[in-house]
Amino acid sequence: MKRLTLLWACLLATLTLLTGCISGPDLKGQPFFTPPAETSPDQATLYFYRTAASIGDAVAPTIHIDGKAISSLPSGGYFKATVPAGKHTIDSTSPPVISGKVNKHFDINVENGKAYFIADQVGTSDYHDGQTLGGVDNASFGGERFYSRYALVPTEEALRGIKWCQRVPVGVQ
Template sequence: MTNLFKALVAGAFVAFVASGCASGPRYKDVASSIPTLKEAQGRIYFYRSSSMFGAALQPGINLNGTVVGKSQPGGFFFVDEPAGQYVVSTATETEKTVSFKLDAGETKYVKTSVGFGLLVGRVIPSLESTDEAAKSLEDLHYTGAPQISASK
């Protein structure tokens, strides 16, 4: 392989991986414009760090069986839902879940992380503390996920 060809392949790979990362305004730039919660609802933030590891893995994020967004490296989004029991799931070669109770006025934070799998990586949802999420969200990009309710 010539050096020029190697450079072109490397450039194409970087462009491919970068195109999969979230773009849009950063959390710190939109935080003040995020609407306040309605009285009977809670809010669930979904986010993923901007690691290059597993960047091509971007499965849908399901909330009680309804796709509410996508796990994108460097991205976040949120949904507002009525108080109740919720199950967040992601699936690549296997399905991974996390369950929790959401109270009215409460905010929960679900981080999705890439782990090793047998054939492909796995995207694993986990509940995070407010403090941990606040540190992580600061530089992430809003993915503009549609506000789809899981509580139809």
């Protein structure tokens, strides 16, 4: 009996420690988004954001641009990346504790001097607004169907959602 209790205690402690690895960086004390003054004329600016989610909020995917890990994207967070004009490949991978596999993959063509807002979105209805990058995934949790995607969101719409997101600390993956 003692052995079983010890085993359960060790399992619980391990899961508690792993939660920190899965959930991503702590955003406490980080500033909320403020609109940029200007974009760089010789680079494109990509803003990745994820509004606070009710499902999957404990998982922070890592965003890769052209094969290079840039940052994790926790629920309620955002980060910015600058890239030269042209076609870029974006991959989103789940934390290694879960699978370490590419969950989403898409290409995006960008122009220097422009800002692009890319949202990680989850909803209860399928998306048909023309903003989807790559594809829409769907899954069932607790008997309810959920749809997830990355979306290229128009600036005005993005500024309404991203203003409630906090900056992901630089260099956090």
